[in-house]
Amino acid sequence: MSSITAQNQTPIEPADPVRSYPRFLWWGLGEATNGGLGFYVWMFVLTAISLVGANAWANQVADGMIVTNMTDHVSWGLYIANFTFCVGLAAGGVMMVIPAYLYDDEEMHKVVIIGEAVAVAAIVMCTLSVVVDLGRPDRFWHLIPFIGRVNWPVSMLTWDVIVLNGYLLINLHIVGYLLYMRYLGRKPNPKWYVPFVFLSIIWAISIHTVTAFLYCGLGGRPFWNTALLAPRFLASAFVSGPAFIILVMRILRITTGYAAPPGPARTLIQIIRVAMTINLVMLASELFTLFYTGGAHGASANYLFFGSHGHYGLVPWIWTAIVFNLVGTALFFMPAALERGNIRIVACVLCIVGIWIEKGMGLIIPGFIPSTLHEIVEYSPSLVEWKVTGGIWAFGFLLLTVLLKLIATVFAQEQSIAETERL
Amino acid sequence: MSQQDAPTGPFLPVLDQPSTRRTALKAAGAALGLAAFGKAVSPLMVIPENVSVDEFLQQHYKEFTDADKKKVFARLETETKEDYGTDVTISDPKPIPGVRFGYAINLSKCNGNGACMEACNKENNHHRGVDQSYIRVLEMSKGSMDMENGTTNYDHTVPQDDKFYMPVQCQQCENPPCVSACPIEATWQEDDGIVVVDYNWCIGCRYCEAACPYHARRFNWEQPEIPADEVNPDQGYLSNRIRPQGVMEKCHFCLHRTREGRAPACQEACSTGARVFGDLNDPDSDINWVLKHKRVFVLKEELGTQPNFFYFFDS
Numbered sequence A: 001m002s003s004i005t006a007q008n009q010t011p012i013e014p015a016d017p018v019r020s021y022p023r024f025l026w027w028g029l030g031e032a033t034n035g036g037l038g039f040y041v042w043m044f045v046l047t048a049i050s051l052v053g054a055n056a057w058a059n060q061v062a063d064g065m066i067v068t069n070m071t072d073h074v075s076w077g078l079y080i081a082n083f084t085f086c087v088g089l090a091a092g093g094v095m096m097v098i099p100a101y102l103y104d105d106e107e108m109h110k111v112v113i114i115g116e117a118v119a120v121a122a123i124v125m126c127t128l129s130v131v132v133d134l135g136r137p138d139r140f141w142h143l144i145p146f147i148g149r150v151n152w153p154v155s156m157l158t159w160d161v162i163v164l165n166g167y168l169l170i171n172l173h174i175v176g177y178l179l180y181m182r183y184l185g186r187k188p189n190p191k192w193y194v195p196f197v198f199l200s201i202i203w204a205i206s207i208h209t210v211t212a213f214l215y216c217g218l219g220g221r222p223f224w225n226t227a228l229l230a231p232r233f234l235a236s237a238f239v240s241g242p243a244f245i246i247l248v249m250r251i252l253r254i255t256t257g258y259a260a261p262p263g264p265a266r267t268l269i270q271i272i273r274v275a276m277t278i279n280l281v282m283l284a285s286e287l288f289t290l291f292y293t294g295g296a297h298g299a300s301a302n303y304l305f306f307g308s309h310g311h312y313g314l315v316p317w318i319w320t321a322i323v324f325n326l327v328g329t330a331l332f333f334m335p336a337a338l339e340r341g342n343i344r345i346v347a348c349v350l351c352i353v354g355i356w357i358e359k360g361m362g363l364i365i366p367g368f369i370p371s372t373l374h375e376i377v378e379y380s381p382s383l384v385e386w387k388v389t390g391g392i393w394a395f396g397f398l399l400l401t402v403l404l405k406l407i408a409t410v411f412a413q414e415q416s417i418a419e420t421e422r423l
Numbered sequence B: 001m002s003q004q005d006a007p008t009g010p011f012l013p014v015l016d017q018p019s020t021r022r023t024a025l026k027a028a029g030a031a032l033g034l035a036a037f038g039k040a041v042s043p044l045m046v047i048p049e050n051v052s053v054d055e056f057l058q059q060h061y062k063e064f065t066d067a068d069k070k071k072v073f074a075r076l077e078t079e080t081k082e083d084y085g086t087d088v089t090i091s092d093p094k095p096i097p098g099v100r101f102g103y104a105i106n107l108s109k110c111n112g113n114g115a116c117m118e119a120c121n122k123e124n125n126h127h128r129g130v131d132q133s134y135i136r137v138l139e140m141s142k143g144s145m146d147m148e149n150g151t152t153n154y155d156h157t158v159p160q161d162d163k164f165y166m167p168v169q170c171q172q173c174e175n176p177p178c179v180s181a182c183p184i185e186a187t188w189q190e191d192d193g194i195v196v197v198d199y200n201w202c203i204g205c206r207y208c209e210a211a212c213p214y215h216a217r218r219f220n221w222e223q224p225e226i227p228a229d230e231v232n233p234d235q236g237y238l239s240n241r242i243r244p245q246g247v248m249e250k251c252h253f254c255l256h257r258t259r260e261g262r263a264p265a266c267q268e269a270c271s272t273g274a275r276v277f278g279d280l281n282d283p284d285s286d287i288n289w290v291l292k293h294k295r296v297f298v299l300k301e302e303l304g305t306q307p308n309f310f311y312f313f314d315s
């Protein structure tokens, strides 16, 4: 019992906690890799897919980007499309943080760490998506401030690299600190994490805004060159992020039996309802401008939605996205979506897939078609690109699983301590 | 029990995990996973084969001392000899003080024969497999300046009566969006207005290619292939030396020629006299004569890129 009194006396004790943090991580890794047969199968499959992706990427580095289907006309493809979506996922993770901290939603506090874990995994996926898109990953160090030669503050890509890494560090700090304190059985000191939580809220908005600026700042690409892009990115992020978190909570409930309180999911669905409506309104007004005005601005949209000059490559993609988004939204608005059930799960899946297409294949690719000299060269990802992207997703899930396991273990432990205390 | 021991106290029995069968299995799993990972990424071993330590650590062009330059150029010459079997000289002509290059094309004269593209391909050691060149010639319908009605892959005798021809290459923008885009300053504008790329600094992110409004940039999707007897041995570090795989390249107004008073290869090859090249700062240059006496226009003026590349028609 002496340890528990110690906890009450000294909320923070600098030297010791710092030294034992690595031990905590090591212990956590051990705990997070314990599980039943199902768990090991899951981890094995994810590892296998990641390895297939790593192998495809290694071959791409050796043979050149010629193994992708990108060309000088469509010079960014599936990788950057997926990157854009993952940035949204990372930013959307923060949608649990806002109600928890700004509105002091008690129940949300309990699950907010799930959102942060999703953000961490998503940022790692972003970084990987950019690295695999580089023609010369061996020169990666050129991007490191002070060692390389960064074009700051002019290049939006430099900004993006900085804000993404900053976001990763902030979230790692918050998750790590909160878990560690729980593990030590101490009360987290607000001084050490609340400022970072608020920083992470602003930062989440910045990562997606800067990513939108990456595209919308290019005058030569009329399809992207719209002031609505950043707000649209944010709105859709605040759908995909929460939707993903709802799915994660469901999976946790099925696999670990950990039932989160019903409040948070309900709040998230309310957020999705609003964000998705705003997203669709903005999409509609964008489409109106594109099609009613026509001209160069409309050329890409025309190709995307209806095909042009006998090329229809993206038409099935975008209509799938539109249908998924509309049906998903309609489902979210059903009263039954507020209850635990399958409706919200279907709605989440539809909206996630819809937004993945809308922001990726439906936004990045048509920016290049027609090209700046109005040539139409189509693009569809090659097998290597699919493998690499699949690998990145598998790795992301692997990371997320480990993080969630760690969180669950620490929480379970804390509960048992609480019980001991009561005895 | 002291405070020091608190973290390892009784309520954390798991910290000292006994080495159970599970731990051993996990260790085996981790070892297997690592081995599989090593195998999966083994194709990466070509990097140390192809990229020497010197190349890996090579600094940005602008940070070269004269000694660095000598060393780097010598290394590149040896590597070219090894890979392509040709003796080449790599030079680094500097911008001529006070000179600003401009280019103009007389659209009434250009007949679309494509000699400029061919000359570019040879002069600049382009990948032979794909007939690469920095120039694209658009066949446009008379009566329209809309590029949407143009095509680059025409394949018939030229000129056609109802068409005119418009070559497009890097416009050497005064205000180049490609340069602002690059995250690592691998591409920049020189004092004579030419936008260049350090092929050994570029990481191949292709953001500049997305930013250029004139389709002027080319990426090396694979290692360029050039037969030994076709390699142009007269090479500039910032211009036509053979580019490595995975980096960006673009038209550089043949700076290894033009900074030494010669014409760019595309102008030399053009038999119609459509191409006018020269120093914008020299009042007596051909290019200034055109700017003064013809009504010239630039492409996509509304974007504010301010090209140093002009088009005009004979009246």
Ligand code: SF4
Binding pocket: B169, B170, B171, B172, B173, B176, B177, B178, B179, B195, B211, B212, B213, B214, B215, B216, B217, B250, B305
């Ligand atoms: S034409 Fe394109 S590549 Fe050339 S300077 Fe302008 S933006 Fe850069």
Ligand code: SF4
Binding pocket: B181, B182, B183, B184, B185, B186, B187, B197, B201, B202, B203, B204, B205, B206, B207, B208, B209, B247, B248
């Ligand atoms: S491809 Fe190379 S030159 Fe172009 S933006 Fe990226 S690093 Fe810069």
